[in-house]
């Protein structure tokens with residue numbers, strides 16, 4: 001059985017003190033949650049403070065991106081070594097906002113995914129089609145391109161430790177969630193792709209999250225689908241109560 005992973009991607013929100021206050025409120029609300037892995041992804045600048053705040057709790061830390069080199073002359077970048085040192089167990093890679101605004105490509109995504117594994121940081125690799133691609137009927141082609149090229153060269157062990165987040169770009173921050181059936185169709189397709197590259201048993205163990213306008217009132221119907229193993233939550237993760245309701249969707 002796959003244990004669901006629900007992650008809050010705070011994007012470029014919250015000062016350090018706001019981030020600490022948010023996670024401190026969250027801690028109390030999820031203290032009894034054992035059946036879901038809970039992750040928060042603050043901005044780089046808040047990682048250390050949030051890492052201190054979650055010590056001894058059931059909340060884990062993720063970064064929102066990283067560079068693939070260990071160190072060197074890469075002004076403005078953050079390395080996997082630095083993330084590891086800060087206490088990150090996860091890193092989001094290839095979010096559509098990075099693909100759209102910061103020239104992230106499948107090639108850079110793949111370099112980052114492989115580099116994260118070298119430091120035993122679990123990548124959460126994001127894939128997803130734009131509205132025009134869905135309307136043109138090319139959703140599966142885009143997903144296949146993101147999945148095959150993003151995962152290229154991973155060992156079986158690295159594949160098992162990789163989380164995939166399906167985030168249809170048209171559903172991010174728009175209030176338009178994919179219907180549970182639309183999401184399930186793509187999740188099932190991603191699992192088939194992994195099965196084809198690796199094996200059915202590996203595909204069966206990989207966590208595939210859904211992201212895009214997930215809210216307390218739609219999480220349960222999404223999680224009821226057989227291939228949806230968690231969520232990557234933007235807006236609704238910026239409020240402790242709404243994120244806790246999402247995490248505690250079974251309660």
Ligand code: 13P
Pocket residue numbers: 009095167171172173174175211212213214232233234235236
């Ligand atoms: P929203 O939940 O705000 O739609 O954002 C989803 C997302 O991009 C998470 O990474």
